[in-house]
Amino acid sequence: MIDTNVSIGPWPFRKLEGTDLARLTARLQRNGITQAWTGSLEGLFDRDVAGVNERLATACRQTAPGLLVPFGTVNPVLPAWQEDLRRCAEIHQFHGIRLHPGFHGYDLGLPAFEQxxxxxAERGLIVQLVATMEDERTQHPVFQVPSVNLTPLAALVKQHPSLRLVVLNAFRKLSLEEAGKLAAAGQVWFDIAMLEGVDRLGALASKVSPQRILLGSHAPLFYVESAVLKLQETTLPTQIIELIRQTNAQELTRFPTAN
Known part of the structure; x- marks a missing residue:
């Protein structure tokens, strides 16, 4: 299985396995994860993005090469974001980047975000956009980060047809009908970490092509087991489950443009 939504590093609000890579990787492997697309929790808070990405690349390479696949941080509010993007593509040769508009303080109408x-897209990088990190009800009372307003995304995706966009943790706010409309606008995928309810995976597949759904656990903030159980309890046929387990992610990384 390919988990497209994993993070490492410290989380200031509670102790997580992400700071103990041996425990985190053991848990991933114990649950059948053979590849984990991995971002840095440091990237939400540290303005030295180049340093964050260097540490991420080193940690993934030294801890579990092949298992932890790094996705770099880029913050378009910072003046050196284009250099950070260049380093992600050319120096680290990441498959993609992970964006945190909520924590970095910009909305999706920011001109630098579209740039x-x-x-x-021109560099062939997958873009992962994190809609939210935690349920608002569990956030620290003096550190409230609302879910990202995803409304502008459909127009942006239409304007950049070669863009490959993965929306992580979308379903705290995004309805399944809205997800279907967004997926129809271009090359957009969704992970299932925050997809809750009885066989909601089947409901999502009825609104969004099964080829646009990815396994994602949001570990270590969420339990890996929760995402895996969603694949076990669904009534979807085996061939569709296999797409979600790994095939869709494999195809997404294999081709600069996906069908």
Whole structure:
């Protein structure tokens, strides 16, 4: 299985396995994860993005090469974001980048955000956009980060047809009908970490092509087991489950443009 939504590093609000890579990787492997697309929790808070990405690349390479696949941080609010993007593509040779508009303090109408999407697509990078990190009800009372307003995304995706966009943790706010409309606008995928309810995976597959759904656990903030159980309890046929387990992610990384 390919988990497209894993993070490493410290989380200031509670102790997580992400700071103990041996425990985190053991848990991933124990649950059948053979590849984990991995971002850095440091990237949400540290303005030295180049340093964050260097540490991420080193940690993934030294801890579990082949298992932890790094996705770099880029913050378009910072003046050196284009250099950070260049380093992600040329120096580290990441498959993609992970964006945190909520924590970095910008909305999706920011001109630099659209430029970032454009340049990422030109470089063949997958863009992961994190809609939210935690349920608002569990956030620290003096550190509230609302879910990202995803409304502008459909128009942006239409304007950049070669962009490959993965929306992580979308379903705290995004309805399944809205997800279907967004997926129809271009090359957009969704992970299932925050997809809750009885066989909601089947409901999502009825609104979004099964080829646009990815396994994602949001570990270590969420339990890996929760995402795996969603694949076990669904009534979807085996061939569709296999797409979600790994095939869709494999195809997404294999081709600069996906069908």
């Amino acid at each position: 970032l999407l454009k340049e990422s």
